[in-house]
Amino acid sequence: MTTPLKGRWKLLKKIGQGGFGEIYAVYDLETQQKVAAKMEKIDKKKRSVKLEIAVLRKIQKSRFSAKFICCGRNQVYNYFVMELLGPDLSTLRKKQPQKRFSLATTLKLGIQSNFALRIQNETNEIKKGSKADCCIIDFGLARKYIDSEGQILPPREKAGFRGTARYASLNSHNRKELSRRDDLWSLFYVFIEFLEGSLPWTTLKEKEEITEAKKMYTNVDLCRNLPKEFTSFFRHINSLKYQDKPNYKYLRRLLKDLYMQRGFGENINYDWEETEYQSTSMKQQPSRKTYDSAIAFTGITNDRSINSTQKKRISTELQKQEIRKMSNIFFHDQQKDECNNQNNEESDFSYRKVYRKRENEEEKSKNSKSEVNEFEKMMKMINAEENTETSSTVIIDKKTICCTIL
Numbered sequence: 452m453t454t455p456l457k458g459r460w461k462l463l464k465k466i467g468q469g470g471f472g473e474i475y476a477v478y479d480l481e482t483q484q485k486v487a488a489k490m491e492k493i494d495k496k497k498r499s500v501k502l503e504i505a506v507l508r509k510i511q512k513s514r515f516s517a518k519f520i521c522c523g524r525n526q527v528y529n530y531f532v533m534e535l536l537g538p539d540l541s542t543l544r545k546k547q548p549q550k551r552f553s554l555a556t557t558l559k560l561g562i563q564s565n566f567a568l569r570i571q572n573e574t575n576e577i578k579k580g581s582k583a584d585c586c587i588i589d590f591g592l593a594r595k596y597i598d599s600e601g602q603i604l605p606p607r608e609k610a611g612f613r614g615t616a617r618y619a620s621l622n623s624h625n626r627k628e629l630s631r632r633d634d635l636w637s638l639f640y641v642f643i644e645f646l647e648g649s650l651p652w653t654t655l656k657e658k659e660e661i662t663e664a665k666k667m668y669t670n671v672d673l674c675r676n677l678p679k680e681f682t683s684f685f686r687h688i689n690s691l692k693y694q695d696k697p698n699y700k701y702l703r704r705l706l707k708d709l710y711m712q713r714g715f716g717e718n719i720n721y722d723w724e725e726t727e728y729q730s731t732s733m734k735q736q737p738s739r740k741t742y743d744s745a746i747a748f749t750g751i752t753n754d755r756s757i758n759s760t761q762k763k764r765i766s767t768e769l770q771k772q773e774i775r776k777m778s779n780i781f782f783h784d785q786q787k788d789e790c791n792n793q794n795n796e797e798s799d800f801s802y803r804k805v806y807r808k809r810e811n812e813e814e815k816s817k818n819s820k821s822e823v824n825e826f827e828k829m830m831k832m833i834n835a836e837e838n839t840e841t842s843s844t845v846i847i848d849k850k851t852i853c854c855t856i857l
């Protein structure tokens with residue numbers, strides 16, 4: 452791959468890899484500027500580059516699309532050259548403390564609703580105060596949903612799975628035809644991930660498991676730590692049928708109003724542009740981890756293999772960490788670590804699966820009464836000792852808990 456594409460675009464280094472293609476930073480020998488090229492092997496069974504080119508060309512007028520430069524084919528690749536954008540939001544989020552964005556950043560991005568940054572400076576690096584548009588990339592799975600007369604195309608009986616398992620809507624998991632509502636489901640999941648640092652199914656690998664997890668989480672579960680506007684967002688998209696046009700105005704208004712209500716103003720920086728604001732705003736947002744951990748904590752109380760001295764030690768630790776301030780308790784369990792090692796990703800929810808399973812087993816064994824008593828006893832003990840607030844009674848597999856306070 453040393454020969455420049457069309458004798459003009461020299462491949463520098465690989466900057467992205469997706470299921471469909473490889474993205475390279477490319478040097479334009481003519482303009483002496485850096486651009487990007489998406490390369491898809493010709494022998495690839497599933498092709499998407501041609502479709503992407505068609506979509507990208509169609510939306511060139513939008514300020515939020517990467518500028519299309521040219522397309523071509525050589526012996527190995529179908530490719531297209533486009534504007535080089537900055538880092539994608541997922542990369543930026545992972546660099547943030549606790550791998551989450553503040554509400555201000557999430558809303559600011561949500562109001563734009565796009566996915567990779569255009570950094571307007573010469574070096575294409577993020578610097579404080581740099582102005583960034585957020586552009587949509589990757590149209591490999593785009594599909595026409597209206598005919599030439601503007602009528603919604605009838606849904607196919609059975610469609611294939613489309614998307615990235617983590618963000619795909621349940622309709623996609625259920626092999627239903629996708630429509631406008633499904634993009635909003637993905638956007639909704641992205642919001643949760645931005646704000647919480649992970650989704651309940653982040654560490655699950657199998658599509659089927661992810662499907663089950665998505666079915667299991669109600670809006671209350673997903674939005675419990677978030678402003679009520681996200682529940683309204685959820686309710687609206689949940690009400691949409693295949694052919695419905697989402698009320699984009701209403702959804703945007705929800706985000707905008709919340710943004711204004713919180714006094715964020717027009718000139719507030721994104722999290723990656725400034726650290727000061729973000730660190731204070733983070734403190735005010737209880738994380739998903741805190742909720743899950745509180746649940747995990749109650750699991751310990753049912754665990755007869757943890758003796759009262761150990762339980763006392765745990766509660767003293769908790770006190771030390773002053774986590775009561777947020778009535779949240781952090782736990783780190785071994786299972787979670789294992790998942791982290793595999794994935795190097797957040798795994799706040801990995802153990803949910805474990806205790807859900809355990810919960811079912813426990814239900815079956817109809818042993819819950821004595822466990823509740825056990826739990827209550829434990830809670831009384833801890834409350835008496837340190838006045839700790841607790842919240843829930845979900846059961847967790849005892850083997851997965853180690854009592855490291857984060």
Ligand SMILES: Nc1ncnc2c1ncn2[C@@H]1O[C@H](COP(=O)(O)OP(=O)(O)OP(=O)(O)O)[C@@H](O)[C@H]1O
Nearest residue numbers: 467468469470471472474487534535536539589591
């Ligand atoms: N124009 C660009 N400038 C800079 N980076 C880019 C650009 N386009 C894509 N990337 C990077 O490359 C990654 C992969 O690109 P893209 O999502 O288009 O590939 P894909 O093969 O279609 O992936 P997927 O399997 O997610 O559909 C992106 O997440 C992004 O980080």
